[in-house]
Amino acid sequence: MNYFTYARPQEVDTAVDELVADPLAKFIAGGTNLLDLMKENIERPDRLVDINRLPLSTIEEVEEGSLRLGALVTNADTAYHPLVEQRYPLLSQAILAGASPQLRNMATNGGNLFQRTRCYYFYDVAMPCNKREPGSGCGAIGGYNRIHAILGTSDACIATHPSDMCVALAALDATIRIKGPNGERTVPIADFHRLPGDEPQYDNTLKSGEIVTAIDLPAKGFSENHAYLKLRDRASYAFALVSVAAALEMDGDTITDARIALGGVAHKPWRKPEAEALLIGKPATKENYHLVAEALLEGAKGFGHNTFKIEMAKRAIVRALGIAAKLEPTD
Known part of the structure; x- marks a missing residue:
């Protein structure tokens, strides 16, 4: 060091x-x-x-029924906060699916946004990695890539974003509050993280000198119909091979609004609103879930060891939507 x-x-x-x-x-x-x-x-x-x-350690209700999560509130305090548990249980579930109790007691909401990839090659300074050393190549593309991305990849990088919390934030349409030398601004969570393109060294769209001060959750929390499904190699302290944050609004058996975000499959939490729209006004059936799963995974590409993720992600989407609609067992 x-x-x-x-x-x-x-x-x-x-x-x-x-x-x-x-x-x-x-x-x-x-x-x-x-x-x-x-x-x-x-x-x-x-x-x-x-x-x-810094004075960024509170959770408070703000205008129009939204909830503001201070950037320095710990993941544990966020997950167990009464308003988060009641109004945004999807977020609480996602946070508790990540890391370990000890880490959640230390990790902050702001820090969670900035997690670097857990790619083997990124962590091994003896191996080529365009994220760590731009222009050196991507060892994962032709190497062992079981945990790597199948969506939004580029010739420069196939790393994945590791956060569970951010997948739920993507499904909830959270907004990131930022302060920098030019004042304050807000960024939708969908625009905060980046796909790798030809500059994989940049994980997000934060500008030089800026700091995240808070995360705003909109009033709609999908508290009745939601699910966070995380598929991993062991039951705790493991990053997702595939995760799904599913949030539905229902009128009887009919879906009136739908949000689906995927983790473990791309350089950022993966959402595709045009795929979600396929569920609107439709009955909550496995047939419709399969159609959405196919649309969400359109263009997915495996790199050998991780090709299994394509089918795994499709099945996880179907399973998570069934749990969210409360028409499937949760065990």
Whole structure:
């Protein structure tokens, strides 16, 4: 691990100033991902800016019935917050499906947005990785790629985004609140994370010197009909091979609104509104679920070891929609 200097600002504006003054500085809160990256010599910040004392640790109701999650609220406190459990149980379930209790007690909402990929080649500095060293190549494309992406890939990168929380946020149409040297702005969760394209080193659309201050959840939380299904190699502390956040609004057996987000399959949480629209006004049946699954996986491409994910994702979508509609057993 390289030497670094350390700062502990008390205000958001001061924290922004720290990054503007030193583009190689990094914010640190829970440190559950950054410290691992530093130990592996993947991240080499020359300055750490500890943001734990910033006033971003509350969950509060705001205008029009939405809920604002402070960026420094821990994942555990978010998952167990009464308003989240009551109004956004899909988010609570997704958070509790991730990591371990110890990590959820440390990890923050803001930090969750910035998780780096768990690609084997990204973490091995002896291997080529365009995310870590642009232009060096992608070891995963011709190598062992069982955990890698099947959607939205490029010739430069087939890594996946590892977050469970972000998959639920995508299904809920959350909005990210950001502050930087040019003031405040908001970004829909759908536009926050990036596909790799020819610049896989960039995971998101945050600009230099900016900090995430909060995540806003819209009033509609799909509290009655929802499911978070995570398929993984073991029951705990494992990243998703495929995950599905399904949220439905029902009128009897008829679906009046639908949201489906996939994890473990792309460089960002994967949604396709035109596929979701196939369910609107239709009965909640497996036949209709299969049609949506095919539409969501249109264009999916396997790379050998991960080709199984295509069929796995389709089956997971059908299963999750059945659970969300409460027409399938949950065990």
